[in-house]
Every structure is written in C-alpha cells, then in structure tokens.
Amino acid sequence: MASTKYKHWQLKADSDNIAWLHFDKADSGTNTLGREVIDELSAVLDDMETERPRGLVILSDKPNGFIAGADIHEFARIENIDQAREVIRRGQGVINRIARFRFPTVALIHGFCLGGGYELALGCDYRIADDDVTTKIGLPEVRLGIHPGFGGVARLPQLIGAPAAMNLMLSGRAVSARAAKKIGMIDYAVPRRHLHEAACSLIQKPPKKLTASGWKAATNHALIRPLLARYLRKQVAKKAAKEHYPAPYAMIDLWAKHSGDSSAMLYGEEVSLARLVVGETAQNLIRVFLLQEKLKSLGDKKQFVPKRVHVIGGGVMGGDIAAWCALRGMQVTVQDREEATLARVIERAAKLYKKKLKKPRLVQEVLDRLTPDINGLGVAQADVVIEAIFEDIDAKQALYREVEPKMKAGALLATNTSSIPLDTLSDCLSDPSRLVGIHFFNPVAMMQLVEIVTAENTSPEVAAKAAAFTRHIDRLPLPVTSTPGFLVNRVLMPYLLEAVVIESEGISAKAIDQVALDFGMPMGPIALADTVGLDICLAVAETLSRTLYKDTKVEVPARLRALVESGKLGKKSGQGFYHYPANKKSKAEASNPGKGEYRPADIQDRLMMRMINEARACLREGVVSDAELLDAGIIFGTGFAPFRGGPMHYIEAQGVEQLIKKMHHLHESHGERFNPDESWLSTT
C-alpha cells in the first residue's frame, strides 16, 4: 500500500511487509535535508512505529542521487547558537530513531550521498550503493567550515576505525562506491539493477552489522586517542591555520574526547557544530558556496545544448581547452598550423585523462572524442568554435574572415583573448554580434572560473549561449565587460606588481609569499608570477599600464623587465624570482635572499589593499554587474582567501572607515598607486 499524505516522502509496503521509504524533495532537483523534510520524516517514523514492518529501505527517487546533505540555504539563515542547536538536535533526533528500530534498516544509495545524507545512511543498519562512477559518498562538511553534526563524528570512526574516518572527514573527500566498500563505509557496492534485490535479501536474512574490529577498533581506544589526535593536529596545521579554519581542530578534539561514548559525542557534536556554524569562517564559506550556486545559475543548460566543439590553436590554452571539453563529453576537433603541436595536445590530454579516469578503457573513450584536425574540417559541423591562437589582432582577424563563412548558422564563435577588445576583433566579421569572449584560465583543468566577455555589440543571446556552454563543460561562467584585463587579471595584476616592487626593495620572495599565505591566499604572489610565467605577467602588466593604470602612475617594475630580458621566465625556464631545481622533489629557492625573514609591518596591507582598491574600481565601472559577482569572480579566479568571503565582504567585515584610513596612510607613504578609488569616497 502506498501512502501519499507526505510532500517529500512516500512510504510503500510490499507484499513481504518491507517498507520502502522514497525521498523525493518537492520543487527541487536534488534531495537535501531541511527543516520541513526532517519534520516530515519524523512523522513518517511515527507511522512506522505503529505499523512495524519487517524492515525499512530508504531510497531516493531523484536521478542525480540519494541525498546531497543538509540544506545549506537554511544554514545561511541561522542567526544564533540556540537556533543552530535546535536544527542539529532535530536532525540527530530522526537519525537516532532510525538507528533504534528493532527491524533491519537499509540505505539504498545512488549518486550523491554526502554530509547529512551519509549520516542518515550511517543511522541505518546496512548501506548498499550503486557501483556506478556517479556514486559519491562522503562527509564534506569541513569544506564549509563546519563538521558533521548528525552523528557522523560519533558513528564513522566506530564503523571504519579512526585513521580512515578522520582522513575522510578532515579532507572532506568523497569516494566512489567501490572505494567506500573497500574501507567499510558501505556493506555492498552492486550494479544499479541489483540494488532492489540486494536490499530485500539483507532484510530477509540480516547479517552481522559492520563495525571496526582488530587494530581499527583499537585506534578509538582511550589510550591511543591522545597520540593519534596529536598527529592529526600536526597534519592539519600543515594545511590550515586554526584561526582561519577552526572546524578540523574542533572535530579532532571531539573525537579525542568522546569517541565510544555515543550520547556524549552526539551532545558534543551539537554544541561544537552550533558554535562553528554561526562563526565567521563557516558563514563566509557558506556564502562562497551560495556564490558558486549563483554563478552556476547564470548558465541555463537547456537553452543551448552543444555537442561538437572546434578549437583553433593547440598551444598552452587551446590544447588544454580542447582536452577539457572532450573530457566533459563533447566531440572535439582541434586545429593548429603544425602537426607536431597537435601531437603534443593529444599527449597532454592522455596524461590528464589517465590522472582523472585511471582505467585505460575510459581514457580511450575520451581520447576517441578528441581529433587532431590540421585542415580545420571540424569548423563546419561545430556548435562552438573557440579561437585560442597567438595574441595578435591581425592573425585573429584573418582567421575569423576565413572561418565565419564556414560556420553553421547559430554556432558560437568565441575567443580566448586575454587583452584584445572584442569590438576590435569583431570588426572584421559580417555579423559582429556573434563574437563572444570565453576566457579560460591556466591551468584549464584546475581553474573553475571562465569569464564570459561581451562588448557593446555582442548579442545577449550569444552571451547566454556561451554561459550555457560553460555549464555543459562544468565550469563557472562570470559575465564581464570587454575592458582591459576583464576582471580577474585586472585585480590580480596590481597585487602581483606590488609584490615585485616589495621584492626589489630587498624583501625576500619567501617572506612576501608568506605574508600572502598568512592572509589566506592559496599561493604567494611571487610564486604565482613565476608559475604564470614572467613574460606573460610582463605583457599583461604593460597592456594594463598603458590603458588602465596610466592615471595612477603605475609603472611596470624594472626588476620584472630585467628578469624577462635575461630569459628568466619563471618555473617554465627553471629560474625566475625563485630557482627551480631540475629535481622536482627539492624545494624552490628564492634567487634573491634579500633581508631573509625580515618583513616590514605594512606589506600585507600593501599587497591586499592594491587588489581590493582595484576590485572597487571594477565594480564602480560595471565590469561585473554586482558586488556578489565581483566576490565570486575574485574568489574563484584568484583564490582570494575563501574564508574571508570575497573582497567586498571583507571590506564590510573590516569596516569601510578603517580601510580608507589604511589607503590614505599607504598613499602618503608609498605614492600615487595607492590613491583610493573614488568609490571609497561615496561610501562615507
């Protein structure tokens, strides 16, 4: 009999009296655990207590997965610790009720099974997952600045032992069904078609429940815990400072204190998580998550469904763009003037696929979608043509003249240019409104953000198609105007140049980089310049200083020019600001030791305020349309300390007055380049 009295859940009993509880969150493509869903689940469990089925199977009706976790939108609205504790208690409450049922309970998993979703599965006696590659199981809470709170810290170490459990929870990593089976997170990984049958047989003949035994169980022992906890704290400290990321430390403390005492642990989870969730780091990381959702929503996949992509230019960028598009399911042709370049593209692609897919059969499948095409035959069939040849106006225009007449009607023509105004490039087209910038960042496979660049005459429909395309290849579209440096390079450059100036004042590259790391940047500016390539930095800096920075008298530092002139181009040439030993295992050493560890007190402000000041200028000029998109672009494009929630949010948190004072002070002591953007004045 099926019960339809619920909005999100449906309970069906089969002829063997097994209850099948289907979760299908109303008005949502993904199952998440919010207040209404949990309250309703609690009412379903009331019914079950009276009906006493032979067993319970919990499963999802959503194609994309079981449960993706707690409802993060609700997390963002929590105002105080008491409210947070109440939300956590409710979640724990329903899962504990499932755990206490006297009949066997099974979680039947496919697709996403993350956070609160896996914690619910942990409350069941057994877990069976679809062994397809789309199954992803894990507790990623730490990535939002929190830790599991619906019993995950209590149950996972008991199930699989502390080392594996802490490793998963501290990294937030999600694993495949097979890996989950191997470490004991689930009981069985079976093909999708066998899931139903496997659940029935578990309920009819319930085996012993999984639990950590032997040395794995011993890792939770009171004598071992302090030692292991000390080791874990040391490991975490290498990756995340406690004052910026308190959650992993809180999680280790919880486990060390309460492991094995389930009620003390659940209470501990409640108190600790509530404190974290209202804290600054978690609220900022939740904000970043929501910003990411916002970027995703800017590309509507249904509006444009491209299948074939033609990339022209098989260099650093074109080659990697082509490889990435094929990996994400596109049929790709890649064109260059030289066969040897195309051979290198395929070689690099194969390396990427091996790393990502591991199995030779899967690697071959993707390689079959990537075709070298020296004669450019793919243009005529392509839904998207991406140009990534030399940064040269004449070369690009000559190419467009040749390509435009061959393209299908309605196909996208995109350029990856970093610095040439779109209007200049589109001048040569018979339909200039069809050119759009799809500006990828290097390395393409790692950088999620893509700038969608439009000029005045770019058709809005073309821009919307470009955004949809970036969603099809799993990147985040950021609409920007065709102004020098667009958004990301424009805000990054003053920060990099300031670092070069500081270095030429005799401060060591290492000390400068450390200051940026202390702020929370993923990489120091000097190391970043070396990684991007000093020749590329110089070219961008020169373009921007000719156009944008001419009023603020920002000059390209002589030191940067001198390094490039002497062939020291950074990592790729083995020498830049750092020296890179041929043996990759040895550490890079600063080529100019400067004043060793010494760092003047104001260098963090010098670096960060230049970036923040430029960000304000971009917003004022409308390079992006609002402050949220600005923050999103800078976080995903430059790695700007995510726990600070983006530069605009940072300004708000620090106080505008305070930062203006800093700007004035820097202006007085270091000159015109610290002239506060006029937008600061309108805020006071």
Ligand code: NAI
């Ligand atoms: P690259 O110099 O590595 O590659 C350019 C490739 O285009 C070469 O393999 C060349 O043989 C080929 N090519 C030139 N003219 C051609 C033609 N008419 N037909 C077919 N192939 C042709 O250049 P890179 O670095 O990949 O840059 C390409 C574009 O991407 C430029 O517009 C650049 O501004 C932009 N870009 C570069 C980034 C970087 O970090 N390198 C980052 C983002 C954008």
